[in-house]
Amino acid sequence: MPTGIRVVVVDDHHLFVRGLELLLPEVSEGVATVVASTGDAAYAAGVARHAAPDLVLVDLHMPEPGGLAAVEAVRRAAPRARVVAMSGDDDPALAAEALRHGAVGFVPKSSDAGGLFRALLAVLDGWAVLPQRLLGAVVEQNRRQAPHPVAGTLGDTERELLRLIVMGASTAGIAARMHVSERTVKRMTAALLRRLRVSSRAEAALLAGSAGLLHSDMAARVPGNGPLNPAF
Known part of the structure; x- marks a missing residue:
């Protein structure tokens, strides 16, 4: 297991972000930490550039310029970071679009913290991740x-x-x-x-x-x- 996983969250739902800040260190035994966050997609690139994260979680349903634009901007600003898209729904079209914009995975926001952490570890290990039930629909x-x-x-x-x-x-x-x-x-x-x-x-x-x-x-x-x- 990698040590000191730095996570940036791009999401305008403050309670969800606070939940990740509390739960990720707990389920990872201190391995994963949210080091920065922003609720404005327009600032995603700048936050990612300065925080030097290993992973960036981006909510796709954000006000303009939107989550997909944030995914692309983060990829350019922090090319070594791996971007995982999130959404409150399981729309396969949205999941596919996120991957085309540069995300390496898609996870529902309804996932439990332990499942999310396993997905993040898989991403860091070089996998692309999708919920099993979405795989067939996306293909x-x-x-x-x-x-x-x-x-x-x-x-x-x-x-x-x-x-x-x-x-x-x-x-x-x-x-x-x-x-x-x-x-x-x-x-x-x-x-x-x-x-x-x-x-x-x-x-x-x-x-x-x-x-x-x-x-x-x-x-x-x-x-x-x-x-x-x-x-x-």
Whole structure:
């Protein structure tokens, strides 16, 4: 388990933010701490830049400029931070949109604190996270969209790399499976994301779903417990 996880919360519901400030340190035994928060999406980038967080939780239902804009702004201002979107509902369209804007996960605000902490640990370990019940809906939504112009032209090596990314394999695990160095895996992954015109492994996973590379039974093979299983 990582130590000293710094969390920034972007949410205009002050009681919810206060709850996270109290509960996250408790359920994580002091590992996770809310180091800063803002209720104004326009200030999200500045807060994230100065707080140097490991994770940024962003409520998608915020006044203008809105949660999706905050996700994008945080990604630019604090590129090393991992952004997790939150919402009071389970709208798969909103979850998919958050991932396309750069979030690496989506969690309902109704999640218990322990489940939320497990999801955050999974995000820090390189997973993209979605509630299990949303996975099928998000994948199906992407399948209905127009085919990606590049996905169908991937070579065998690129398709295998994408499949391993979708299944949540670590850099070391991919290196072992593909018999290359970890540095090579990082270079290949960066090149694949550029070719697919996506900015994160989460977006690549969504694209894999629309291209028919992500199957509904994959989620069952991914370790985790509670309603916030790593889904990709």
